[in-house]
Every structure is written in structure tokens, then in C-alpha cells.
Amino acid sequence: NQIDLLKPVIDDSGSDSAMLDNVLELLVHSGRSLPHAIAMLAPEAWEMLPDTPENRARRDFYAYHATLMEPWDGPAALVFSDGRTVGITLDRNGLRPMRYHQTADGLLVAGSEAGFAHLPEEKIIKKGRLGPGQMLLLDTASGTVLDDTAIKNKLAHQADYGDWLRKITVPLPPQPADRFDLPPDVSRQQTAFGYTAEELTVVLRPMAATGAEPIGSMGDDxxxxxxxxxDRPLHHYFKQRFAQVTNPPIDPLREKSGMSLKVMLGRRENILLDGAHRAAQIVLDSPILRPTEFRALQNLCATRPDFHSETLSATFPVAEGADGLRIGLERLTAQAEAAVRAADTRAAILLLSDRAIDADTAPIPILLAVGAVHHRLIKTGLRSLTSIVVETGAVHDVHHLATLIGYGAEAVHPYLALATAAKLASDGKLKQVSPVQAAENLVRALKKGLLKIMSKAGISTLDSYCGAQIFESIGLGHDVIDRCFSGTPANFGGVSLAQLAETVLQRHRTAFGASGPRLESPGWFKFKRGGEYHGFNPQVVKTLHRAVKNESAADYKHFSALTRRQNDADTAATPIDGLSIQSDRQPISIDEVEPVSEILRRFSTAAISHGAISAEAHRTLAIAMNRLGGMSNSGEGGEDPARFGTEANSAIKQVASGRFGVTPAYLMAAKELQIKMAQGSKPGEGGHLPGHKVTAEIAALRHSTPGVGLISPPPHHDIYSIEDLAQLIF
Known part of the structure; x- marks a missing residue:
């Protein structure tokens, strides 16, 4: 096969830019022009172009190429050349700056910073900056400069992309509002899939009531x-990775116009070929399928041979015991491969369903199922020939949905979560919300949450997020990673497939046992006696209060011991809790150690704002650290100017994305400035101070309005590159 001579297309050892260059070179050598290939890889936010006659050809151009390839997403300013044509472009959000100057003597100069080149003003005939998704080209042979409109119009009219698009895309027909006939065994299913009473109250009920995720304090102890x-669900073992400066987060509120949840189902064929003689694709506006949409998809697949689907059961017999999970995964992946290979009925869509659980059948954790099928198809070279759609009862929070999509699911029908939302309404637990509206609110909340999670990684489109697996695993064994999540960083090892199976079977026994189903309340969100361990549990807090009240060194040592948790299996919370210092060296003389006063100079408090804690606590921290010779950190909420220049002044002043309370006087009162790029407890997410906490005092310090909630954006809106950060510093 001659195409094998091109492989591997991408050099995995290269940088992100090098990988982009690998694919760009392939597209150009296949016959596409350089601007054509760039427009495929880094398209503008074409979905937001008005659907007018003058824009239709342009929209069709991008919509057609979206059936071939997802955007190479992320804040980027690209400079490209093939030896004759030189060009510059910005990604769809345009967050990186790109300025240019054209001179009368034929010079075109472009760069990210103002003043990057000293040019005589009288020679400049044109200057400007690129907007989001815009492109500028110079043909060095003819000396012609083409602006964005000319480039895009030329690309859009080089073929009848609208005609091609109509022949190869099928929108899912609009569906009426769902009616819910609630199954009688919702509680049994919830138990089998690991729902908890606590999650129903803290997570699902607010989403079903308001259409948004609940607001909670940061951190997790x-x-x-x-x-x-x-027992923890499988998706709790995954954390999304994060790179604040090199791939900064996007503000999903401010940059909403550049974000998209659109997804396509069906075969994706050879990206080197153009035309209408390609496999058709189903267009979805969102990866979250309501019941009527899921049924409509099934009906469409049943009536169109080119959308033939195979439903594969993501379950295993309870009688097979713990080994049944491994056997079930092997059976499922073999069935998936066979369905895609079948010469007569090649499956363009694989429906993975865990709905068929009963007293004798347990669910395969759906994230395991998706990851195993996804990677089996990648290894066999079949992945682009089919889409994975999931029908599951396991999804009941946004993170689980994100992990499924991140590991390859193009669409998800969370049937039990939707039924749960409807049941909360029908049981009267949601004020003035009908069952249909409750389920719709849940869908809205999941969409918003998914956009927020994508934005943390600087990703704007679901197509780019799907299958990207930008997670790391903490605590899963290598047998699980190798089988289902190949390529995922997992440095610690941990829980095996057999142990995961035991957890599934235990939930199944509880759901279908003689005593009947019951939802546990494990204490994940709030301390519960006999439940999950919390670092700041009542014993720790009371011990600290006692130490302060009694000024007792013994009580403080007790408090310190409670918080260290070293080598204590009952209280270990992180890997560091299993470590202790060991040395084979003799201790040095105390005379060789720095004095306490010098050591204390390096001590500082964590940044915490006046607003998160009271004025009294904030002031006391500053006074204490100043007396010790260390430094307190103001946090992002500003500081009372009356404290400047006194022992109550915070030596470290924080500058965060909201710039609350940042004034010249505030900055001048600092010994050290801290630019907060992200918070370890919620990287890429920003912050939210609810309106009821914005008192007159807080509003005065933050130069805002009392009673109005304050949002700290995920990024600094003037920092989207290392150069931007350098500018702010200097």
C-alpha cells in the first residue's frame, strides 16, 4: 500500500508546532495550496459567521473541511511559507497578537509586539493587526499582498463546497420535547451505577433546578x-492536565462566540481527497443526546445503510466473578473490531450500551469500555471508520462526561441521569420545575460544564477535545492503563482491573440484593462520621482552636501531628503522606545551621483574600508574619489602604486576573508582587465570589458594587503568551 510510505505522518518526539508542521507538509504535498491547508488546520470561528448569501460559500468551505479534520486548537499565531508564499494567521479566538506593516518599497514586516521593527513612518503604506481567524499572504514572486477577505473568497469559490456538503452531511432532525415515563427501578439502577444520596443533593439537584453546576468553595481536603x-467511581482516578502559560485557558463566557460543541458521526475517510464521493456524516449540535434524539439517531441508522450501527452491550455476567470484567472487555473490543471490519455491514457507528443490567448482569464501567474500544480500533487502523456513541447510566457529573469524550466517545446519552433529574421534579424536590424541564436543565448544565472543562485546556471546539485524552491517572494499575487508556501518564500504578471488578460487583450486590437498593452518603462533600476522611475534620479544627485558646504548645504539637498524616493508612490523603525522611548521614552541628531569623525570612502565608476570610483574620496573619520576619500574601481581593505602611500591611501583594483592588498605592505598598496565573485547587477555572458575600466593605476594597457577584476570569485577558507575561512584569 503506497500510503504506508507516508507513515508515520507525525513525529511523536516533536513539539506541538513540529507536529502541526508534519501535517501541513502532508496536506501541501497532496496538492492543496498552502493557504488552503492552513485554513483546514486552523479555521476561523466559521459557525459564528452570519448565514447570509455573501458568507454562505465561506461557511460551506469550512463546514466541508470540518468533515475531514478537527481544528488544531489553542491560542496560536502562525507564520508559514513554502518558499514562494509567506503568510501569517491567527487561530479562531485570536488571543495572540499579530501586527504587520507594509512599506512603499515592498517590505512586509509582521510580529507580535508593537514597535518590534523601526520603520520610517513616511514609508509605511499600510499597517494593522490580524483579527481572530484572519490571514495575510504575500506572494514573493509577484509582490502581491492578499488580505483575509481576498484569501477566503478565493478558497471558498475554488469548488462548489455547498453542493458537496449537502450530499455528505445529514443533520439530525429536530425532535419534540421529551416526555418521561419513569422506570420503576430508578433507585436500583442508581445504586448499581454508583450514585450516592450526597451527589443527588449536592450535584444533580442544583443542576436540574437551575441549568448550571452548583457553586462551591475551592479545594478538596x-x-x-x-x-x-x-468506593470511588473510575473517573475520579483521572485529572485533566494543565499548562497555564504555554496553553492558557480560555474564558468560556467572554470567548463563547468562538467555542463549539458541534460533533459529527460516521466514517472519516482519506483526508487527502476532496469531492462529494465520500461517506456521509450526521451533524449534531451537541454531544449530549436527549431520549428523543437518541431514538432519532437509532432510527436514522436503521434506515440508512451508510450509517449502519451496531449496538454492543457493555456488561458482563455476574456469574463470571471478578474475572468477568476482563473477559467482558475482551469480548466487547473483539465485537467492536469485527463490526467495523464486516465487509457487508461495516458499522459506521458503534453504540456502546450498559442499559441491559439486571440481577444476573453487571455493567462494565463505561469509561473502561470506551477507552478499550477506542484504543483497540486505533491499534487496528480502524478508528476513523466509525464513531463511538454511548448509552449509559453511569454519567452523573460533568467530569465523567468529559473523560468519556476525552477518551473517544463522540456522543453520550446519559439516560439514567436524565431520568434522575425528571424523578427529582416528579417527587416535588424541585420547586416549580417540571420533569421535562428538569431534564432539559441538566442537559444545559452538562453543556456549560463541558465548555468550561474544555476551556481550561485552551480548547475551543469539541472536535479537538474528543479523543485528545489530556488526562493523567493517579492510582490506576498499569494493566488498566495499557488495556484501556494507552498513552495516559500514570506514574504511581495502583488499582488493578480485578479490584475495579470487585467494586462493580459489590455495587451490583447492593442494588439487587435481598435487602433492596440503597444510596450511600459517603461524605465526599461534607464531613460525615464513618465516611470519607477530611483533612480539616472536626477533630483537627477543635484541636487548633484549643491550642490557640489555651496558648498550649502541647495542643499545637497534637494539631501538627494530626495534619501531617505521615505513614498513617487511616489518614493518608496524597502520595506525599506515605513518605518520610531517611538519611544515613550524621547530623551536622547546630552552629552550621542558619539562625531562626534568617530561616523565617523565607516563610510566607498562602494567598487568601479579604473576602474569603474576615478582615480580622486577614489583618492578624499580616501582623504575625511581619513580627516573625516572614511575609503574608494579600490574596486577590485588595487591601485596606489604612494598613499600608503599618505592621498590618501584607508584604506580598497579589495581582490576579480580575485585578480587584489593584491600584498604584496597593502595588507601591508591596515588598513582593505575585502575578497569580492559576490556582492549584482549580487550575484554569478562575473564581467566583457570590453576590451575598460582596458586602459594602468588600466592594470598597475591590472597587465594585455591593451585592453584585464578582468573577475572576480563568485567564488574564492580557496574557496569552510568554511575551505577554514578560510585558506585564516589566
Whole structure:
């Protein structure tokens, strides 16, 4: 096969830019022009172009190429050349700057910074900056400069992309509002799929009531999943990776116009070929399928041979015991491969369903199923020939949905979560919300949450997020990673496939046992006696209060011991809790150690704002650290100017994305400035101070309005590159 001579297309050892260049070179050598290939790889936010006659050809051009390839997403300013044509372009959000100057003597100069080149003003005939998704080209042979409109119009009219598009795309027909006939065994299913009473109250009920995720305080003082005292769902073992400066987050509110949840189902064929003689694709506006949409998809697949689907059961017989999970995964992946290979009925869509659970059948954790099928098809070279759609009862929070899509699911029908939302309404637990509206609110909340999670990684389109697996695993064994999540960083090892199977079977026994189903309340969100361990549990807090009240060194040592948790299996919460210092060296003389006063100069408090804590606590921290010779950190909420120049002044002043309270006087009162790029407890997410906490005092310090909630954006809106950060510093 001659195409094998091109492989591998991408050099995995290269940088992101090098990988982009690998694919760009392939597209250009296949016959596409350089601007054509660039427009495929880094398209503008074409979905937001008005659907007018003058824009239709342009929209059709991008919509057609979206059936071939997802955008190479992320804040980027690209400079490209093939030896004759030189061009510059920005990605769809245009967050990186790109300025240019054209001179009368034929010079075109482009760069990210103002003043990057000293040019006589009288020679400049044109200057400007690119907007989001815009492109500028110079043909060095003819000396012709083409602006964005000319380039895009030329590309859009080089073929009848609208005609091609109509022949190869099929929108899912609009569906009426769902009616819910609630199954009688919702509680049994919830138990089998690991729902908890706590999640119903804290997570699902607010989403079903308001159409948004609930607002909670930052941080988590419970153990990571592998060290948990209670059963944790599989997706808790995954954390999304994050790179604040090199791939900064996007503000999903401000940049909403550049974000898209659109997804396509069906075969994706050879990207080197153009034309209408390609496999058709189903266009979805969102990866979250309501019941009527899921049924409409099934009906469409049944009536169109080119959308033939195979439904594969993501379950295993309880009688097979713990080994049944491994056997079930092997059976499922073999069935998936066979369905895609079948010469007569090649499946363009694989429906993975865990709906068929009963007293004798347990669910395969759907994330395991998706990951195993996804990677089996990649290894066999079949992945682009089919789409994975999931019908599952396991999804009941946004993170689980994100992991499924991140590991390859193009669409998800969370049937049990939707039924649960409807049941909350029918049981009267949601004020003035009907069952249909409750389910619709849940869908809205999942969409918003998915956009927020994508934006943390600087990704704007679902197509780019799907299958990207930008997660790391903490606590899963290598047998699980190798089988289902190949390529995922997993440095610690941990829970095996057999152990995961035991957890599934235990939930199944609880759901279908003689005593009937019951939803546990494990204490993930709030301390519960006998439940999950919390670092700041009542014993720790009371011990600290006692130490302060009694000014007792013994009580403080007790408090310190409670918070260290070293080598204590009952209280270990992170990997560091299993470490202790060991040395084979003799201790040095105390005379060789720096004096306490010098050591204390390096001490500083964590940044915490006046607003997160009271004025009294904030002031006391500053006074204490100043007296010790260390430094307190103001946090992002500003500081009372009356404290400047006194021992109550915070030596470190923080500059965060909201710039609340940042004034010249505030900055001048600092010994050290801290630019907060991200918070470890919620990287890429920003912050939210609810309106009821914005008192007159807080509003005055933050130069805002009392009673109005304050949002700290995920990024600094003037920092989208290392150069931007350098500018802010200097």
C-alpha cells in the first residue's frame, strides 16, 4: 500500500508546532495550496459567521473541511511559507497578537509586539493587526499582498463546497420535547451505577433546578481516589492536565462566540481527497443526546445503510466473578473490531450500551469500555471508520462526561441521569420545575460544564477535545492503563482491573440484593462520621482552636501531628503522606545551621483574600508574619489602604486576573508582587465570589458594587503568551 510510505505522518518526539508542521507538509504535498491547508488546520470561528448569501460559500468551505479534520486548537499565531508564499494567521479566538506593516518599497514586516521593527513612518503604506481567524499572504514572486477577505473568497469559490456538503452531511432532525415515563427501578439502577444520596443533593439537584453546576468553595481536603476510605467511581482516578502559560485557558463566557460543541458521526475517510464521493456524516449540535434524539439517531441508522450501527452491550455476567470484567472487555473490543471490519455491514457507528443490567448482569464501567474500544480500533487502523456513541447510566457529573469524550466517545446519552433529574421534579424536590424541564436543565448544565472543562485546556471546539485524552491517572494499575487508556501518564500504578471488578460487583450486590437498593452518603462533600476522611475534620479544627485558646504548645504539637498524616493508612490523603525522611548521614552541628531569623525570612502565608476570610483574620496573619520576619500574601481581593505602611500591611501583594483592588498605592505598598496565573485547587477555572458575600466593605476594597457577584476570569485577558507575561512584569 503506497500510503504506508507516508507513515508515520507525525513525529511523536516533536513539539506541538513540529507536529502541526508534519501535517501541513502532508496536506501541501497532496496538492492543496498552502493557504488552503492552513485554513483546514486552523479555521476561523466559521459557525459564528452570519448565514447570509455573501458568507454562505465561506461557511460551506469550512463546514466541508470540518468533515475531514478537527481544528488544531489553542491560542496560536502562525507564520508559514513554502518558499514562494509567506503568510501569517491567527487561530479562531485570536488571543495572540499579530501586527504587520507594509512599506512603499515592498517590505512586509509582521510580529507580535508593537514597535518590534523601526520603520520610517513616511514609508509605511499600510499597517494593522490580524483579527481572530484572519490571514495575510504575500506572494514573493509577484509582490502581491492578499488580505483575509481576498484569501477566503478565493478558497471558498475554488469548488462548489455547498453542493458537496449537502450530499455528505445529514443533520439530525429536530425532535419534540421529551416526555418521561419513569422506570420503576430508578433507585436500583442508581445504586448499581454508583450514585450516592450526597451527589443527588449536592450535584444533580442544583443542576436540574437551575441549568448550571452548583457553586462551591475551592479545594478538596479528601484523599485522592486510590487512597479513599470509600468506593470511588473510575473517573475520579483521572485529572485533566494543565499548562497555564504555554496553553492558557480560555474564558468560556467572554470567548463563547468562538467555542463549539458541534460533533459529527460516521466514517472519516482519506483526508487527502476532496469531492462529494465520500461517506456521509450526521451533524449534531451537541454531544449530549436527549431520549428523543437518541431514538432519532437509532432510527436514522436503521434506515440508512451508510450509517449502519451496531449496538454492543457493555456488561458482563455476574456469574463470571471478578474475572468477568476482563473477559467482558475482551469480548466487547473483539465485537467492536469485527463490526467495523464486516465487509457487508461495516458499522459506521458503534453504540456502546450498559442499559441491559439486571440481577444476573453487571455493567462494565463505561469509561473502561470506551477507552478499550477506542484504543483497540486505533491499534487496528480502524478508528476513523466509525464513531463511538454511548448509552449509559453511569454519567452523573460533568467530569465523567468529559473523560468519556476525552477518551473517544463522540456522543453520550446519559439516560439514567436524565431520568434522575425528571424523578427529582416528579417527587416535588424541585420547586416549580417540571420533569421535562428538569431534564432539559441538566442537559444545559452538562453543556456549560463541558465548555468550561474544555476551556481550561485552551480548547475551543469539541472536535479537538474528543479523543485528545489530556488526562493523567493517579492510582490506576498499569494493566488498566495499557488495556484501556494507552498513552495516559500514570506514574504511581495502583488499582488493578480485578479490584475495579470487585467494586462493580459489590455495587451490583447492593442494588439487587435481598435487602433492596440503597444510596450511600459517603461524605465526599461534607464531613460525615464513618465516611470519607477530611483533612480539616472536626477533630483537627477543635484541636487548633484549643491550642490557640489555651496558648498550649502541647495542643499545637497534637494539631501538627494530626495534619501531617505521615505513614498513617487511616489518614493518608496524597502520595506525599506515605513518605518520610531517611538519611544515613550524621547530623551536622547546630552552629552550621542558619539562625531562626534568617530561616523565617523565607516563610510566607498562602494567598487568601479579604473576602474569603474576615478582615480580622486577614489583618492578624499580616501582623504575625511581619513580627516573625516572614511575609503574608494579600490574596486577590485588595487591601485596606489604612494598613499600608503599618505592621498590618501584607508584604506580598497579589495581582490576579480580575485585578480587584489593584491600584498604584496597593502595588507601591508591596515588598513582593505575585502575578497569580492559576490556582492549584482549580487550575484554569478562575473564581467566583457570590453576590451575598460582596458586602459594602468588600466592594470598597475591590472597587465594585455591593451585592453584585464578582468573577475572576480563568485567564488574564492580557496574557496569552510568554511575551505577554514578560510585558506585564516589566
Amino acid at each position: 479528601t484523599p485522592i481516589a486510590v487512597l479513599s476510605r470509600v
